[in-house]
Amino acid sequence: MSSRLASPEDYSKLVNSFDTWLFDCDGVLWRGDHVIDGVVEVLEMLRRRNKKVIFVTNNATKSRKSYKTKFDQLGIEAHVDEIYGSAYAAAVYISSILQLPKHKKVYVVGQSGLEEELRDEGIQYLGGTDPADNTLEPFDLSTFTLDPDVAAVVCGLDTQINYTKLSKAFQYLIRNPGCHFIATNEDSTYPTSAGLLPGAGSISSPLRYSLGKSPVCTGKPASTMLDCVKAKVHFDPQRTIMVGDRLNTDILFGQNGGLTTLLVFTGITTEVEITGPEPSPIIPDFHTQGLGDFRIVERTP
């Protein structure tokens, strides 16, 4: 059962118990282009108390650098080395875990943020934002030639999704059974300030469906992202808390990594999903309305 934070002491106790704070972004810090109330003050309070602050996001449309720009625009303090995105995790997975030889390439179903992270890891890629693949013209399989160096297909959220990209990715995967199939994340929906849209998992789903095969996922709840964090930052899981708005990504990610978890209701999940008559099988350790609730700590002696 999840504990609802209520008294000033509840919040203070949590702040005192954890040295490292991992935050999901969409639905926790902001929603679309709007900062969630109180978030800036709470992050400042944690920094003043020398807490390590880390941002773990499944959004693979942005590189860490462009994420930093988003934090800046919204007036939230963040540093590139505090940001871990699923596009970065995919690039690290390809370069460090798969150790793809340098002459091999990746076919990208995704946007420029994913391309940027691949480039930064020295990975060659095709597809992605290439105008030739961003078209609604008919795809002619009979004139398509496979690049023999493509050894992986990586999918992220791609709002330029089309049949040419899907067909090329499908060819690489079906004709070469050794070709790796990677998804940055499997979020079903994508929150914007105007509401939900289909998420990254829905972009890889046509391939999953047509191939009858699941991708390796590098985003939450998979532990690949936490492996990336661990490789760069030292933290004690006993004194680390994961704050998120989604049960099946953020909270499960924290649980998979042996972290304490805190759910907020400023994003996807509603309170009834954990306290109602048919609660989710994934229950956080703690829950509160929003991150802004922690402002009470400042007002407490």
Next chain:
Amino acid sequence: MSSRLASPEDYSKLVNSFDTWLFDCDGVLWRGDHVIDGVVEVLEMLRRRNKKVIFVTNNATKSRKSYKTKFDQLGIEAHVDEIYGSAYAAAVYISSILQLPKHKKVYVVGQSGLEEELRDEGIQYLGGTDPADNTLEPFDLSTFTLDPDVAAVVCGLDTQINYTKLSKAFQYLIRNPGCHFIATNEDSTYPTSAGLLPGAGSISSPLRYSLGKSPVCTGKPASTMLDCVKAKVHFDPQRTIMVGDRLNTDILFGQNGGLTTLLVFTGITTEVEITGPEPSPIIPDFHTQGLGDFRIVERTP
């Protein structure tokens, strides 16, 4: 266990045992734009013997009328009232089973063949081939207004699939829980003469994934298509055979309808899938290399 047709007597016996012959098209009669060897002669032989010939296809990109044109171009005799497509089945399902009131509309993720069948059934629709929805421009949810008359989303194979269409369909389904979610068919792949491409099931899969909800499917193996045939043609299931190249659509469709089934290997399925060490759970009554094998009947006294 499936019986392999081998001797002239096997083929003659089958021809004599069945009055109504249902055929899948892609992979049985043709592959892409090439007629499969012997098909024209065998269909002529069946017609000469007064067999009822019916074509049941999951391809929802073509209306029955444009299917007829394809038969004509390939030199295969067929009549519009012998052709049953999944787009037609979807239109009949909406008008006759759901009985959608005339002022209600359908949002289409699909091509002109599906639109034509809806129009012929007097169903109003949005989306589909509308240029406004066939774009790779960013989709702006904040300026999108739901048409309150949309009461169903219908998905077929759509090689113009894009994020705007998916997002609109998603909005209709998520904001109105009573909105019907229909797929013409759930084929994982789509056969062309140059090879396989992602099929209609992969076009509806982003919605299935993002909504966590399955569509009602009107194509094979669902019985909706056979209900359409039954409404128009009298046949005795005991003396009816379904000929197809796919186990999980054609053969299962025949079995669901209580028909005898015959598998051919000119399409998707290979012989090892039914006779190998790990056979499919879906086994036809009979199998033969291709429909052209029945030419032997003509040569038999």
